[in-house]
Amino acid sequence: MALYQASPVREPRRAVEALRKSLRNGSDLPAAHLRLGLAHLALGETAAAERHLERCRALHPGNSQVAALLGCAHILAGRVDEGEALLDAAFARLGPRGRWHLRRTVNRILARRPLERGSAEQAHRFFLYHFFEYAGSRP
Numbered sequence: 612m613a614l615y616q617a618s619p620v621r622e623p624r625r626a627v628e629a630l631r632k633s634l635r636n637g638s639d640l641p642a643a644h645l646r647l648g649l650a651h652l653a654l655g656e657t658a659a660a661e662r663h664l665e666r667c668r669a670l671h672p673g674n675s676q677v678a679a680l681l682g683c684a685h686i687l688a689g690r691v692d693e694g695e696a697l698l699d700a701a702f703a704r705l706g707p708r709g710r711w712h713l714r715r716t717v718n719r720i721l722a723r724r725p726l727e728r729g730s731a732e733q734a735h736r737f738f739l740y741h742f743f744e745y746a747g748s749r750p
Contacts (some may be wrong), residue, residue, distance in 0.1 A: 620649035626650040641671040652720050657688035675704040
């Protein structure tokens, strides 16, 4: 069962290899695309993460957690306005446990990969941290 062989956050390279094998074997499942999206985010590969999260969203429409993660990926890719709109709408639909889980997942992904000072992604990460810090006051 290649789908769950490795953690997309702790072992992203290994997870990508296993999940690609799973997709080649015909497993076009939302879970595979979600895990690939998370693994690519952990590696800093935002374009690939966006592709897989978009596919997951298409296979599982209406999933607020996936929409929120896609919003985060857009923000990290530099499309802040588009990402914020998607993240804000999805975050409003999540309950307290879903919000906690989203924050934890994004924080683990970002903490896993050190960031060079002055890189373009530094501002995007700051935006995400700021969003989560003040999201509790959102309706």
